[in-house]
Amino acid sequence: xxxxxREARLGSNTFVxxxxxxxxxxVIGDNVRIGHNSVLHENTHLxxxxxxxDHVVLGxxxxxxxxxxxxxxxxxxxxxxxxxxxxxxxxxxxxxxGADFETGPHVIVxxxxxxxxxNMLGPLCQSEGDNQIGDYNRxxxxxxxxxxxxxxxxxxxxxxxxxxxxxxxxxxxxxEGPTIEDYAVIGTYCMFLPGVKVGKNALVGAMSLVTKDVxxxxxxxxxxxxxxxxxxxxKCKRELVSAPYPWKDCISREKAKRYGYPWWKEKES
Amino acid sequence: xxxxxREARLGSNTFVxxxxxxxxxxVIGDNVRIGHNSVLHENTHLxxxxxxxDHVVLGxxxxxxxxxxxxxxxxxxxxxxxxxxxxxxxxxxxxxxGADFETGPHVIVxxxxxxxxxNMLGPLCQSEGDNQIGDYNRxxxxxxxxxxxxxxxxxxxxxxxxxxxxxxxxxxxxxEGPTIEDYAVIGTYCMFLPGVKVGKNALVGAMSLVTKDVxxxxxxxxxxxxxxxxxxxxKCKRELVSAPYPWKDCISREKAKRYGYPWWKEKES
Amino acid sequence: xxxxxREARLGSNTFVxxxxxxxxxxVIGDNVRIGHNSVLHENTHLxxxxxxxDHVVLGxxxxxxxxxxxxxxxxxxxxxxxxxxxxxxxxxxxxxxGADFETGPHVIVxxxxxxxxxNMLGPLCQSEGDNQIGDYNRxxxxxxxxxxxxxxxxxxxxxxxxxxxxxxxxxxxxxEGPTIEDYAVIGTYCMFLPGVKVGKNALVGAMSLVTKDVxxxxxxxxxxxxxxxxxxxxKCKRELVSAPYPWKDCISREKAKRYGYPWWKEKES
Numbered sequence: 001x002x003x004x005x006r007e008a009r010l011g012s013n014t015f016v017x018x019x020x021x022x023x024x025x026x027v028i029g030d031n032v033r034i035g036h037n038s039v040l041h042e043n044t045h046l047x048x049x050x051x052x053x054d055h056v057v058l059g060x061x062x063x064x065x066x067x068x069x070x071x072x073x074x075x076x077x078x079x080x081x082x083x084x085x086x087x088x089x090x091x092x093x094x095x096x097x098g099a100d101f102e103t104g105p106h107v108i109v110x111x112x113x114x115x116x117x118x119n120m121l122g123p124l125c126q127s128e129g130d131n132q133i134g135d136y137n138r139x140x141x142x143x144x145x146x147x148x149x150x151x152x153x154x155x156x157x158x159x160x161x162x163x164x165x166x167x168x169x170x171x172x173x174x175x176e177g178p179t180i181e182d183y184a185v186i187g188t189y190c191m192f193l194p195g196v197k198v199g200k201n202a203l204v205g206a207m208s209l210v211t212k213d214v215x216x217x218x219x220x221x222x223x224x225x226x227x228x229x230x231x232x233x234x235k236c237k238r239e240l241v242s243a244p245y246p247w248k249d250c251i252s253r254e255k256a257k258r259y260g261y262p263w264w265k266e267k268e269s
Numbered sequence: 270x271x272x273x274x275r276e277a278r279l280g281s282n283t284f285v286x287x288x289x290x291x292x293x294x295x296v297i298g299d300n301v302r303i304g305h306n307s308v309l310h311e312n313t314h315l316x317x318x319x320x321x322x323d324h325v326v327l328g329x330x331x332x333x334x335x336x337x338x339x340x341x342x343x344x345x346x347x348x349x350x351x352x353x354x355x356x357x358x359x360x361x362x363x364x365x366x367g368a369d370f371e372t373g374p375h376v377i378v379x380x381x382x383x384x385x386x387x388n389m390l391g392p393l394c395q396s397e398g399d400n401q402i403g404d405y406n407r408x409x410x411x412x413x414x415x416x417x418x419x420x421x422x423x424x425x426x427x428x429x430x431x432x433x434x435x436x437x438x439x440x441x442x443x444x445e446g447p448t449i450e451d452y453a454v455i456g457t458y459c460m461f462l463p464g465v466k467v468g469k470n471a472l473v474g475a476m477s478l479v480t481k482d483v484x485x486x487x488x489x490x491x492x493x494x495x496x497x498x499x500x501x502x503x504k505c506k507r508e509l510v511s512a513p514y515p516w517k518d519c520i521s522r523e524k525a526k527r528y529g530y531p532w533w534k535e536k537e538s
Numbered sequence: 539x540x541x542x543x544r545e546a547r548l549g550s551n552t553f554v555x556x557x558x559x560x561x562x563x564x565v566i567g568d569n570v571r572i573g574h575n576s577v578l579h580e581n582t583h584l585x586x587x588x589x590x591x592d593h594v595v596l597g598x599x600x601x602x603x604x605x606x607x608x609x610x611x612x613x614x615x616x617x618x619x620x621x622x623x624x625x626x627x628x629x630x631x632x633x634x635x636g637a638d639f640e641t642g643p644h645v646i647v648x649x650x651x652x653x654x655x656x657n658m659l660g661p662l663c664q665s666e667g668d669n670q671i672g673d674y675n676r677x678x679x680x681x682x683x684x685x686x687x688x689x690x691x692x693x694x695x696x697x698x699x700x701x702x703x704x705x706x707x708x709x710x711x712x713x714e715g716p717t718i719e720d721y722a723v724i725g726t727y728c729m730f731l732p733g734v735k736v737g738k739n740a741l742v743g744a745m746s747l748v749t750k751d752v753x754x755x756x757x758x759x760x761x762x763x764x765x766x767x768x769x770x771x772x773k774c775k776r777e778l779v780s781a782p783y784p785w786k787d788c789i790s791r792e793k794a795k796r797y798g799y800p801w802w803k804e805k806e807s
Contacts, residue, residue, distance in 0.1 A: 124393065520710070
């Protein structure tokens with residue numbers, strides 16, 4: 001049975017699926033579709049034209065709830081317009097996402113984070129909270145962002161890559177997350193030691209252990225990763241494109257449009 | 270509350286749990302059991318004697334739905350008889366699975382794929398779509414199959430192994446998935462560069478980075494992986510079996526029977 | 539709609555969310571809160587003051603159910619008092635957990651395992667069954683514990699670390715899980731070959747391939763991992779603490795209290 005609290009506010013033309021629970025003080029924009037069996041906890045704000053899949057949890061309660069549920073107030077969760085949250089996504093209360101946010105199934109995002117616009121978290125990604133993420137970033141399957149991650153704009157992180165933040169775990173007295181600058185590309189299955197910075201347009205090859213900073217425009221690879229060349233020296237081994245990097249030049253007009261990059265019209269094909 | 274669309278067709282002796290949603294044009298075979306809170310979207314076809322766990326989503330909508338929900342038609346999803354889909358599994362519309370398909374919890378399978386019979390995807394596996402998978406394959410926990418993966422029959426892939434398909438990500442102009450031939454065994458925590466082929470009966474050791482083709486009957490291991498011997502030269506370090514590979518000879522009659530291998534009766538013990 | 543079997547026994551002051559299913563012979567302690575859309579299968583016992591999130595499955599049925607659902611009896615699942623099971627957690631029937639058990643979202647734990655008190659399994663962790671886990675262990679995101687894992691007390695395992703148990707997969711004739719002794723720390727992204735033992739207070743560095751036993755109090759790192767020093771010789775590279783290890787000496791009083799370590803009052807700060 002559907003349960004919509006009287007103190008929740010739904011926009012016009014909203015579709016609410018079966019067995020959905022919308023708790024009090026939720027605010028849902030116009031033209032939103034919420035799939036079956038999803039739960040929106042207190043103070044979830046969801047922008048217009050958004051889609052929520054089945055079995056999604058928005059506003060998962062924070063630790064203070066378990067310590068004293070009666071006195072607890074769920075912090076506000078803000079999800080921007082035109083978002084797509086696929087089935088099984090769990091987003092904790094107390095974060096903010098810009099417009100056009102997208103998740104794959106079973107994504108988990110914790111509290112006190114700020115995501116800009118047009119970010120995509122693929123299936124099973126985890127963001128552990130306290131993170132600052134810019135615009136237009138794409139994280140593929142199962143990427144792990146620990147607390148105190150700082151990411152710029154137009155960054156790509158490929159599947160199963162994991163960043164760390166504790167200098168000598170489990171001490172935790174000093175936490176240093178990664179910093180990834182604009183247009184950087186991080187390959188599949190990489191592991192980053194705490195506090196590493198990756199410069200603008202840099203490329204980290206697959207299965208690398210990144211132990212120190214990677215300069216802008218450089219290619220680093222290996223265990224441990226070493227800088228091996230400039231990104232402009234990377235060749236396509238099938239000779240299908242003249243220069244794969246910077247990827248902004250290589251990516252197709254069609255893909256740039258699909259991902260909503262504002263510069264897509266500058267591209268020829 | 271249960272919601273079963275009038276245009277859905279249920280077989281005889283079907284058990285439908287609490288709060289289940291079955292959308293229109295679903296076709297459910299005889300003797301099927303659907304657990305609680307699961308959702309079957311439009312045009313899901315589920316074969317007889319199958320089991321669906323709790324919080325399962327079958328027929329997750331494709332991207333076209335979010336672009337124009339009113340004009341959207343969900344492609345048909347076909348799941349064969351005698352399947353077991355455990356709790357939290359999410360299968361997108363538009364794929365086809367042979368009989369005796371089995372998933373662990375929280376498995377994710379995308380669209381336009383063809384799986385033969387008797388495939389098993391362990392907990393948290395992801396298949397990204399456009400994949401061609403034969404019969405009798407077993408993928409353990411958290412295996413990642415990217416688009417354009419081709420897998421033969423009787424293949425084993427062990428946990429956290431990941432294949433890739435983009436020659437210079439994120440360009441995506443040319444996609445080459447892996448090709449894995451019959452009876453190959455891929456160890457835990459391996460990473461494959463795009464377009465690699467693994468030959469029949471080959472063995473890839475754990476934590477290998479596979480950068481080029483692995484010939485049939487050979488053992489490859491390392492970062493990068495190199496061929497180190499023939500599979501018939503692998504010894505059991507505890508001297509418990511005379512020859513671990515080819516694994517078809519080593520595996521017990523009881524296990525071969527349990528996995529439904531048609532040749533199980535040929536085995537002695 | 540809520541469905542609570544007449545043969546289930548609920549304690550006093552229990553909160554049961556919307557669309558929850560509690561099957562027969564479940565026994566729920568006092569002051570328990572069960573979130574929305576969760577399912578408790580037959581013979582689930584849940585201790586007092588516990589919290590269950592949304593879309594949780596407790597008592598997931600074992601393989602015998604699928605072979606003969608009519609004759610099947612779900613084995614008892616015991617979860618201790620003061621536990622917190624976050625949204626999307628799936629725990630199979632037939633295991634036992636001590637008090638103060640905690641899971642992140644989408645955790646999966648299989649049957650025939652014994653967990654002591656105060657264990658934490660982070661998001662997406664998988665425990666495959668037949669495991670013996672002591673007290674006060676903390677497994678971060680996506681850790682994989684195969685069958686026949688033995689873990690002592692106060693062990694830390696960091697994200698995406700995976701243990702194995704099959705000497706020559708998929709043969710499975712001889713299974714040897716890992717043994718991890720008290721206070722050991724296993725870094726992020728490690729892979730363990732079958733049957734490896736890690737001694738008391740030992741430290742395994744990130745992205746290591748552990749192929750043989752790691753002695754107590756030693757630091758092992760690399761692919762393959764080699765012992766490189768004693769844990770007391772590890773320095774903080776930022777010189778923020780004098781000795782990061784043994785971590786029991788380094789961890790703050792506040793953290794030790796939060797994790798419930800009985801010796802937290804001995805610490806100064």
